[in-house]
Amino acid sequence: xxxxxxxxxxxxxxxxxxxxxxxxxxxxxxxxxxxxxxxxxxxxxxxxxxxxxxxxxxxxxxxxxxxxxxxxxxxxxxxxxxxxxxxxxxxxxxxxxxxxxxxxxxxxxxxxxxxxxxxxxxxxxxxxxxxxxxxxxxxxxxxxxxxxxxxxxxxxxxxxxxxxxxxxxxxxxxxxxxxxxxxxxxxxxxxxxxxxxxxxxxxxxxxxxxxxxxxxxx
Numbered sequence: 001x002x003x004x005x006x007x008x009x010x011x012x013x014x015x016x017x018x019x020x021x022x023x024x025x026x027x028x029x030x031x032x033x034x035x036x037x038x039x040x041x042x043x044x045x046x047x048x049x050x051x052x053x054x055x056x057x058x059x060x061x062x063x064x065x066x067x068x069x070x071x072x073x074x075x076x077x078x079x080x081x082x083x084x085x086x087x088x089x090x091x092x093x094x095x096x097x098x099x100x101x102x103x104x105x106x107x108x109x110x111x112x113x114x115x116x117x118x119x120x121x122x123x124x125x126x127x128x129x130x131x132x133x134x135x136x137x138x139x140x141x142x143x144x145x146x147x148x149x150x151x152x153x154x155x156x157x158x159x160x161x162x163x164x165x166x167x168x169x170x171x172x173x174x175x176x177x178x179x180x181x182x183x184x185x186x187x188x189x190x191x192x193x194x195x196x197x198x199x200x201x202x203x204x205x206x207x208x209x210x211x212x213x214x215x216x217x218x
Contacts, residue, residue, distance in 0.1 A: 021047035021049075021179060021180040022177070022178075022179050023045045023046070023047055023049070023099075023177070023178050023179070023180075024175070024177050025043075025045065025051065025175050025176050025177075025178075026071075026174070026175045027066065027071035027072045027173060027174055027175045027176075028066075028067060028068050028069055028070060028071045028174055028175070029068075030068075031043065032053075032066050032071075032072070033066055033068075035053060035064045035066050035072070036064060036065060036066040037063050037064070037065075038055075038063060038064050039054070039055055039058065039061075039062065039063055039064070040052060040053060040054045040055065040064070041053045041064055047180050049095055049096055049097060049099060049178075049180060050095070050096040051093060051094070051095055051096075052093075052094040052095075052096075053072060053091065053092070053093060053094075054091070054092040054094060055074045055075075055089070055090070055091060056074070056089065056090035056091075056092065057076075057088060057089070057090065060076035060077050060088065060089075061076060061077055062074050062075070062076050062089060062090075063075050063076075064091075065082050065083045067083050067172065069107070069142070070083065070084075070107040070108055070142070070172035070174055071105070071107060071172050071173050071174035071175055072091055072172060072173050072174075073085055073091075073108075073170075073172045073173075074089040074090070074091050075089075076088070076089055080168075081168070081170045083108075083172065084108055084160075084170035084171055084172050085118070085158055085159065085160050085170060085171055085172065085173070086160045086168060086169060086170035087160065088159075089159065089160070090157055090158065090159045091157070091158045091159075091173055092155060092156070092157045092158075093155060093156045093157075093173075093176070094154070094155045095153065095154050095155065097154070097180070098152050098153065098154050099152065099153065099154075099178040099179065099180055100150065100151065100152050100153075100178055100179045100180075101149045101150075101151060101152075101153050101156065101176055101177070101178045102148070102149065102150050102177045102178060102179065103146055103147065103148060103149070103176065103177040104120070104146070104147040104149060104156070104173065104175075104176050105144070105145075105146055105147075105173070105174040105175045105176070106118065106130070106143075106144065106145040106146070106147065106171050106172070106173060106174065107142050107143055107144055107145075107171065107172045107173075107174045108142070108143040108170065108171050108172045109130075109131075109132040109136065109143040109144075109145050109171040110132050110136055110137060110138050110141070110143040111132050111133070111134055111135070111136055111137050112137075112138065112167075114163070114167055115131045115132045115133075115134070116131070116132045116143070116163070116168075116169045116170065116171065117129055117130065117131050117132070117160070117161055117163070117169050118130055118158060118159070118160050118161075118169060118171045119158070119159050119160070119161055120147070120156055120157065120158050120159075121156070121157045122149075122151060122153050122155070122156060123153055123154055123155055124155065124157070127159070129161070130145065130147055132145065133145060143171065144174075158171075158173055
């Protein structure tokens, strides 16, 4: 009898762990094409989290620019790089609840004889910088960089610092990976391919316990 409860406890732990949601959002995909030319765009993922993308600054009529290769940039008045984030432009990702962002994928961040730079801030906090990889030249690369955050956030804001005379920092944000530790109380989690058999095993285990009690009582 005790061994059955031990098995059930183990199954319950496995089943509960399956409620963690993982999302991989590719901003270069057709799902985000409708954002092009808008000042903001809201996208609700299958886990129920709503991501709102916001172009700034609005005083310069900032608009989101979605590219099928590089993801999101921002365009403003008299912009020389409308498909990237540069100058005073900002791109903010705002989440409807806290999520653990594991990766941010950057494109068009090159070694141009100098290493282009960008910044991001978490929840409106201090700006943190990142730089192009040495091997990401304009010949034969896409200026790709992966930021490993592994941080719970409600918002991320990207910008490009001034690079000095005859230089320019610019880049695009291609996508993000994040997880939601648990579903909101009102949300029924979707069963993934791994979660479904675990749930079935848990139900079978409960049936065994009920049957064992009936046998003992008879």
